[in-house]
Amino acid sequence: MNPYPRAIFLDRDGTISSDEYGYIRTPEDYTLYPYTASALKVLRQLGFLLFVVTNQSGIARGYFGKENVERVHDHMKMLLAREGVSLDAVYYSPYYKAGIVPPYNIEHEDRKPGIGMFKRARQEFRFRPEHSWMIGDRYSDVKFGIEAGLKTILLLSGNGKSEFQTQLHNWDIRPHYIVSDLSTAAWLIHSLEQ
Secondary structure (H helix, E strand, O other): OOOOOEEEEEOOEOOOEOOOOOOOOOHHHOOEOOOHHHHHHHHHHOOEEEEEEEEOOHHHHOOOOHHHHHHHHHHHHHHHHHOOOOOOEEEEEOOOOOOOOOOOOOOOOOOOOOOHHHHHHHHHOOOOHHHOEEEEOOHHHHHHHHHOOOEEEEEOOOOHHHHHHHOHHHOOOOOOEEEOOHHHHHHHHHHHHO
């Protein structure tokens, strides 16, 4: 096995799962997109490590606790396992400077676009950032990827279409690619690997 594999960093809500209901407090509120498992299988077959990196400011805002997020992530992993897919790691940031719950109501590099979660992955896994990707539906995902030295894909799922139509012209950085959803992103990466 290659001691220096490549990695895919994935946002959660709006990327692998729906975010139409806003802050997700319980496992019952969490649903994967229908194409998520097949897209992740494509990426796994290409030899990528799979990491989820997600901002969960609801903790700092007092909407739910860390245990809620961990139960949702257990449910997420179970849904993926049913489809024959596993993740290598799931990282989340509970921080939000304007929150009300200490000690999470601070500015912290774990909150995207900060790259604290990337640094944690680098400590725990060996992979080549220059051959790795960040896929997400927000500016913060794209900037995270650029700052970490990853290639980036902005998705038009989740908040991506709105951000693309109203905010992209204000961005100080640009994604490497813009595609409709995770399935398209997976096949784009597949085509680039050929």
